[in-house]
Amino acid sequence: MEVTFRIRRQNPEDPAKKKPYWQEFTLQNVAETDRVLELMHRIKWEQDGTLAFRRSCSHGICGSDAMRINGRNALACKLLVRNVGSKIQLEPILGLPVLKDLIVDMEPFFDHYRSIMPYFVNNSPVPANGRERIQMPEDQVFMNDTGNCILCACCTTSCPSFWANGKYVGPAAIVQAHRFVFDTRDEATAERLDVLADPDGVWRCRTIYNCTPACPRGIEVTKAIGEVKLAVMRGTNKGVIKASDIKVNH
Amino acid sequence: MPTTHQFDAIIVGAGGAGLMAALYASKGGAKVAVVSKLYPTRSHTGAALGGIGAALGNLEEDKPIWHAYDTVKGGDYLADQNAALVLAENAVDAVIELEHMGLPFDRTPEGKISQRRFGGHTSNFGEKPVRRACHAADRTGHMILQTLYQQCIKNNVKFFDEFHVVDIIMNQGACAGAVAIELGTGDFHIFHAKATFFATGGWGRVWRVTSNAHTLTGDGAAAVFRRGIPMEDMEFYQFHPTGLYGLGVLLTEGIRGEGGILLNGKGERFMVKYAPNIKDLASRDVVSRSIYLEVRDGNGVNGKDYVHLDIRPSTVNKYLEAAGETRRVDEAYIARVLAETLDVCRTYAGVDPLTEPMPIQPTAHYAMGGIPTNIDAEVISDARDTVVRGLYAAGEVACVSCHGANRLGTNSLVDLIVFGRRGGMKVADYVKHADFVPLPANPEKETEAEFKRIRNSKGKTRPVELRKEMQRIMMDKCGVFREGKMLDECVTDMQNLRERYRKDLHVDDLGSKYNTDVLEAWELGCLLDLAEVTAVSAANRTESRGAHSREDFKERDDNNWLVHTFVTRDSTDVYTDGNPKLVIDTTKKVDMSLAEKDPAFMPKVRSY
Numbered sequence: 009m010e011v012t013f014r015i016r017r018q019n020p021e022d023p024a025k026k027k028p029y030w031q032e033f034t035l036q037n038v039a040e041t042d043r044v045l046e047l048m049h050r051i052k053w054e055q056d057g058t059l060a061f062r063r064s065c066s067h068g069i070c071g072s073d074a075m076r077i078n079g080r081n082a083l084a085c086k087l088l089v090r091n092v093g094s095k096i097q098l099e100p101i102l103g104l105p106v107l108k109d110l111i112v113d114m115e116p117f118f119d120h121y122r123s124i125m126p127y128f129v130n131n132s133p134v135p136a137n138g139r140e141r142i143q144m145p146e147d148q149v150f151m152n153d154t155g156n157c158i159l160c161a162c163c164t165t166s167c168p169s170f171w172a173n174g175k176y177v178g179p180a181a182i183v184q185a186h187r188f189v190f191d192t193r194d195e196a197t198a199e200r201l202d203v204l205a206d207p208d209g210v211w212r213c214r215t216i217y218n219c220t221p222a223c224p225r226g227i228e229v230t231k232a233i234g235e236v237k238l239a240v241m242r243g244t245n246k247g248v249i250k251a252s253d254i255k256v257n258h
Numbered sequence: 259m260p261t262t263h264q265f266d267a268i269i270v271g272a273g274g275a276g277l278m279a280a281l282y283a284s285k286g287g288a289k290v291a292v293v294s295k296l297y298p299t300r301s302h303t304g305a306a307l308g309g310i311g312a313a314l315g316n317l318e319e320d321k322p323i324w325h326a327y328d329t330v331k332g333g334d335y336l337a338d339q340n341a342a343l344v345l346a347e348n349a350v351d352a353v354i355e356l357e358h359m360g361l362p363f364d365r366t367p368e369g370k371i372s373q374r375r376f377g378g379h380t381s382n383f384g385e386k387p388v389r390r391a392c393h394a395a396d397r398t399g400h401m402i403l404q405t406l407y408q409q410c411i412k413n414n415v416k417f418f419d420e421f422h423v424v425d426i427i428m429n430q431g432a433c434a435g436a437v438a439i440e441l442g443t444g445d446f447h448i449f450h451a452k453a454t455f456f457a458t459g460g461w462g463r464v465w466r467v468t469s470n471a472h473t474l475t476g477d478g479a480a481a482v483f484r485r486g487i488p489m490e491d492m493e494f495y496q497f498h499p500t501g502l503y504g505l506g507v508l509l510t511e512g513i514r515g516e517g518g519i520l521l522n523g524k525g526e527r528f529m530v531k532y533a534p535n536i537k538d539l540a541s542r543d544v545v546s547r548s549i550y551l552e553v554r555d556g557n558g559v560n561g562k563d564y565v566h567l568d569i570r571p572s573t574v575n576k577y578l579e580a581a582g583e584t585r586r587v588d589e590a591y592i593a594r595v596l597a598e599t600l601d602v603c604r605t606y607a608g609v610d611p612l613t614e615p616m617p618i619q620p621t622a623h624y625a626m627g628g629i630p631t632n633i634d635a636e637v638i639s640d641a642r643d644t645v646v647r648g649l650y651a652a653g654e655v656a657c658v659s660c661h662g663a664n665r666l667g668t669n670s671l672v673d674l675i676v677f678g679r680r681g682g683m684k685v686a687d688y689v690k691h692a693d694f695v696p697l698p699a700n701p702e703k704e705t706e707a708e709f710k711r712i713r714n715s716k717g718k719t720r721p722v723e724l725r726k727e728m729q730r731i732m733m734d735k736c737g738v739f740r741e742g743k744m745l746d747e748c749v750t751d752m753q754n755l756r757e758r759y760r761k762d763l764h765v766d767d768l769g770s771k772y773n774t775d776v777l778e779a780w781e782l783g784c785l786l787d788l789a790e791v792t793a794v795s796a797a798n799r800t801e802s803r804g805a806h807s808r809e810d811f812k813e814r815d816d817n818n819w820l821v822h823t824f825v826t827r828d829s830t831d832v833y834t835d836g837n838p839k840l841v842i843d844t845t846k847k848v849d850m851s852l853a854e855k856d857p858a859f860m861p862k863v864r865s866y
Contacts, residue, residue, distance in 0.1 A: 019771075020771065041608070052774075053720065053721070053722035054720070057767050058764030058766050058775060059771075060774050064296055064471040065471040067505075068305050069305045069400065070299075070301075072297075110774050127360070127406065127409055127411055127412035137355065139314075139353055140358070140363075140371050141358070142368070142369035145365040148363075152395070155597065156397070159297075160297065174619065
């Protein structure tokens with residue numbers, strides 16, 4: 009089959025291409041099972057080497073190739089032609105400065121990530137036998153969903169609250185915080201929840217739900233944000249909160 | 259003028275080995291920077307699935323010495339036994355440390371780290387499969403990468419993200435740092451360091467069907483090799499048996515660990531023929547060859563070059579029952595522990611593994627060979643273990659050699675953690691007493707000129723043409739089965755491709771910022787160099803061992819070949835000398851220190 013691409017492009021080095029513009033490409037002999045990323049490679053390798061985009065693993069685990077595909081955020085390597093049809097429109101993800109074609113500046117996104125203390129804290133002595141800390145399987149499962157996050161930015165850059173205010177930490181940072189807030193071994197929950205209680209923290213979320221369908225990992229992002237909101241509200245004076253303490257009705 | 263930065267140590271590459279080294283070097287007091295062409299969380303460690311092996315003995319009796327035995331046997335006796343022992347012994351502490359860093363491992367009912375079976379891992383010197391692979395669902399590598407990056411943030415490690423290292427700076431016989439390009443600007447940077455640590459991963463993109471990321475182009479290995487450091491055991495490249503048909507995307511060995519069965523086109527469980535004892539869980543080289551042989555005998559599915567991997571609970575339970583085991587699985591369990599696998603199959607093959615078998619074929623996966631190092635990640639420059647001052651390597655880019663001729667499943671993650679950690683500690687120690695080696699004048703001159711050449715080349719051949727040809731030839735002539743005449747041809751083919759690369763290249767992008775066109779061309783040059791070394795090493799080794807299987811020399815030859823291959827480039831003319839002479843040295847004997855104490859470690863016929 010034939011597939012037509014319409015790609016939003018921009019090149020700061022070329023005076024004629026400084027402003028964003030659309031360019032069309034046509035590809036022949038495309039199969040329904042081809043990945044969008046594969047076809048982008050065909051454009052770059054066979055037609056126009058100047059087309060710039062990030063990619064690495066090509067099977068949805070590295071998170072490099074987040075972009076707007078036919079108006080929705082996705083990883084180009086995780087969508088096949090049969091998912092998107094024969095007319096494919098590509099744009100950079102929104103809310104971050106465009107550096108060249110589909111490449112955006114990821115620094116503001118990672119700054120938000122770093123702001124929520126995205127690391128495990130436990131200053132208690134390790135078990136005397138030198139072995140692992142004990143964690144029950146029923147406690148471990150609370151990290152399963154949010155532990156899946158690959159920091160691709162699909163959720164954050166689909167969020168109208170983030171578009172309106174870039175200071176908002178955004179869904180991805182909250183998902184990352186969730187993974188630690190609900191880790192029964194972690195001891196920095198109170199501090200982390202303080203950060204998230206900031207006016208630019210979790211309350212900027214207006215439950216618009218764009219983030220959940222945008223996640224290429226199937227994480228229930230809005231639900232995770234809701235759980236963090238409840239943790240911020242109810243907290244605990246021990247600084248440790250168990251996910252099982254929280255009941256969320258869906 | 260390039261910007262010059264000075265650090266005690268720079269770590270090149272931000273996957274598991276690099277981050278572990280960065281963490282330990284900085285904890286040891288060194289001023290460290292990590293320089294990586296990708297954002298750290300994009301590294302391919304994140305794609306590792308099934309588990310990390312460590313003899314914790316949480317579910318049944320296990321010992322590091324058994325792990326070392328499996329590693330040596332799995333490596334077809336080419337592994338240096340001192341390195342295999344270090345790997346197995348340090349694995350226990352290293353995994354516990356990962357847990358202490360917060361890694362969310364799956365748990366046993368008692369709350370300990372859960373473990374599962376994996377190919378080639380046995381108890382009591384090969385007696386029966388053992389549960390040794392510690393796992394976080396089937397995204398263990400993802401969790402390791404995330405956890406280590408998180409800990410580096412906690413420890414304020416400095417990162418230079420999207421800085422592509424293109425050269426090392428050698429002076430006075432030591433390494434004085436590295437040259438990098440900043441992708442966002444195209445500017446050159448000099449990193450002046452007492453210690454330069456390579457953890458840049460592999461080069462699976464040499465082959466057509468591969469599980470490796472587009473970015474695994476061997477640029478770290480090539481940069482070191484071009485400056486006169488040997489490449490060790492490059493003929494040993496692992497084809498993982500279960501790549502998704504057509505795409506090469508990896509389906510974890512954990513599927514078979516959970517009871518998945520390989521079936522040929524006739525629905526036969528063919529591994530009983532090739533590995534009657536542990537069947538589908540034989541080591542990877544054995545299973546990959548078995549699949550090729552089945553296909554060659556006309557037993558592929560629908561006459562094509564693939565077979566089936568079946569994890570449907572009905573199939574798994576049938577074989578568990580037949581084996582007299584009490585364990586049973588159901589759909590909910592499989593969906594939970596193999597979530598990633600199910601997602602990959604459903605997305606890319608349109609196959610739901612809970613109701614249909616998965617189509618699989620072997621896929622180029624892992625380099626056992628690489629930059630030679632000792633067990634403290636110090637790079638060595640010859641077969642006599644001479645240490646290169648200031649230069650370190652760990653992870654897939656390095657060859658310790660703990661994997662020998664074939665790596666066992668889970669041991670790549672073990673390697674990253676164990677040798678990244680040892681190397682990081684060694685670096686911290688080294689920079690305390692070492693001085694900076696002075697920088698030579700204009701260390702970026704040669705690479706800058708080479709980039710200029712690529713950018714301005716006015717030929718007719720697009721990099722993609724050369725890359726596809728290289729990948730096709732390497733797959734056909736230097737893949738799972740090999741033969742002398744084909745290998746010689748392969749060497750010539752690679753030289754011809756490099757000639758065209760030098761004389762007839764064409765790129766479109768003339769800019770500086772994010773010029774991925776030129777960078778991909780650069781990466782192709784690295785791949786071509788490593789492909790040639792691979793073919794040269796393979797042609798030279800006239801025996802079959804582990805992943806290196808010669809049709810004209812079908813037997814393993816322990817009398818002549820219990821030695822490592824070192825290939826060095828005999829030219830200081832780094833970019834313009836089209837086909838520099840490659841010098842082969844096979845005088846380094848395999849370390850047999852365990853066999854000296856225990857005859858169980860003596861080479862014997864490898865059966866599973």
